[in-house]
Every structure is written in C-alpha cells, then in structure tokens.
Amino acid sequence: MLAPKLIIPATGTVIDLATAKQQCRVDADVTEDDALIEGFVAAATRHVEKTLDMALLKxxxxxxxxxxxxxxxxxxxxxxxxxxxxxxxxxxxxxxxxxxxxxxxxxxxxxxxxxxxxxxxxxxxxxxxxxxxxxxxGVDGADKVEPQIRTAILLHLAFLYENREMSLDTVMTPTGAYETLIWPFRKTVV
Incomplete structure (x- = not known):
C-alpha cells in the first residue's frame, strides 16, 4: 500500500493566535513573535496528526x-x-x-x-x-476538535516556545501530560 496523499489541506488552525499567545504567556499586544508562535502551532498540530494518524480539521x-x-x-x-x-x-x-x-x-x-x-x-x-x-x-471547525487534543497541542506549543533554542547543559524531562492526553485517541490494532 502506498502512503496516503493529502489532496486538499485543512483551512484554518486548531489553535488561534490569541489562545496560543496566552498559553505561551505572551502579551496580546506584543507581535514580534507572532510568526514564530504560528509556526509552533502548525508544528504541534502536525505532530499530533502524525502521531495519531488523524486529520484534525476537515x-x-x-x-x-x-x-x-x-x-x-x-x-x-x-x-x-x-x-x-x-x-x-x-x-x-x-x-x-x-x-x-x-x-x-x-x-x-x-x-x-x-x-x-x-x-x-x-x-x-x-x-x-x-x-x-x-x-x-477531520471535523468541521476548531471548536469541534476534542478538548484533550487541543490541550495537548497547547502543551506542545508552550514547550516548543519555551525551549526554542538548544542547550547542552539543560536536561528536559517530559511530564507525561501530553502522552496522557493523546493516549485515548491512538488507533487500536486488533
């Protein structure tokens, strides 16, 4: 079987910029990191979609x-x-x-x-x-994406924003919250 092919991508995002900035503790009127945050939202969303083999938005x-x-x-x-x-x-x-x-x-x-x-x-x-x-x-509208998945994306986004530069002297330990949130949506193989 060949790999699935995306024909028409989703329009819109699961997490809007205002919500993403709030999660990253960035003031709404500060715009210098907007493009970076939007990129992290896209990366975190694609990561969840790939991990779960899901389409979040239609x-x-x-x-x-x-x-x-x-x-x-x-x-x-x-x-x-x-x-x-x-x-x-x-x-x-x-x-x-x-x-x-x-x-x-x-x-x-x-x-x-x-x-x-x-x-x-x-x-x-x-x-x-x-x-x-x-x-x-997928689903028709970001408000219809499961809350656990939205929360997992927000956690991943905040992690990416906080740790956007590599540091050799810092060890990052995941809390397990991300995995716990997405676990119920993993495909079961019978």
Missing amino acids: QTWRDYSCRFNGCIRLSKAPVITVVNVKFFDGDNVQQTVNSADYQMLVDAEGAYVSFGSSWSAPSIYDRPDAVSVDYEA
Missing part, C-alpha cells in the same frame, strides 16, 4: 491499494465521507466506481470502504496505485 485524503479487497481501510480518522473510489482498468484507463456499489463503515480498527455483495470487482491494471479512495476526514 481535509481531503487519498488512499491507495494495488487491488480490490472485500474492503479498503482508510488511514486517517475521523472519516466524514467517501468522495469517490477510482481504479485503473485492464487497459490502464482510470474509471470511477458507482457510489451505489460501496459504502463507508466503521469498526474497532477505523473506517473502511465495503463493496456490496452483488458487486464484482473488475479486472485492474497491475500497478501499486490501481485503486484509490478519496475521502474527507
């Missing part, structure tokens, strides 16, 4: 498979909707699967595309990206 992803299986697992969570399922036919021409022939389901391992029992898989061209699924994942 974005569109593409997952690939080299063949049709009974189901195709979707790598990002939470999935909002499947946009389309496409495949390269035996002549290496891209085709679109009729949306009536599949549905999105969710089990303990996450979301997946399931094809109906009456649907028979067509012959496909032998290539690693023979089948692709485009889907929207």
Whole structure:
C-alpha cells in the first residue's frame, strides 16, 4: 500500500493566535513573535496528526491499494465521507466506481470502504496505485476538535516556545501530560 496523499489541506488552525499567545504567556499586544508562535502551532498540530494518524480539521485524503479487497481501510480518522473510489482498468484507463456499489463503515480498527455483495470487482491494471479512495476526514471547525487534543497541542506549543533554542547543559524531562492526553485517541490494532 502506498502512503496516503493529502489532496486538499485543512483551512484554518486548531489553535488561534490569541489562545496560543496566552498559553505561551505572551502579551496580546506584543507581535514580534507572532510568526514564530504560528509556526509552533502548525508544528504541534502536525505532530499530533502524525502521531495519531488523524486529520484534525476537515481535509481531503487519498488512499491507495494495488487491488480490490472485500474492503479498503482508510488511514486517517475521523472519516466524514467517501468522495469517490477510482481504479485503473485492464487497459490502464482510470474509471470511477458507482457510489451505489460501496459504502463507508466503521469498526474497532477505523473506517473502511465495503463493496456490496452483488458487486464484482473488475479486472485492474497491475500497478501499486490501481485503486484509490478519496475521502474527507477531520471535523468541521476548531471548536469541534476534542478538548484533550487541543490541550495537548497547547502543551506542545508552550514547550516548543519555551525551549526554542538548544542547550547542552539543560536536561528536559517530559511530564507525561501530553502522552496522557493523546493516549485515548491512538488507533487500536486488533
């Protein structure tokens, strides 16, 4: 399976600049570190998304498979909707699967595309990206991101801001709060 591809990135941020500055104990009227803080917000957000294999704000992803299986697992969570399922036919021409022939389901391992029992898989061209699924994942608005995840991002942001320069004589010991906050959102593997 090829790595998932981000098709349409999220717009907006999980943490706004005012909240980020408050977390970093920077006065609202001080603007000299605004770009730095916004960069740390983006880095902390991407770190959580990568660690949890999640999309926090609404974005569109593409997952690939080299063949049709009974189901195709979707790598990002939470999935909002499947946009389309496409495949390269035996002549290496891209085709679109009729949306009536599949549905999105969710089990303990996450979301997946399931094809109906009456649907028979067509012959496909032998290539690693023979089948692709485009889907929207995330939530629609920063206020809908789980509070624990928002808090983890804020903790990470403050850590990055406070420790933005390397020091060989300082040992930084994590409190465990960040890991505790994101732990319930880690994917379970059955």
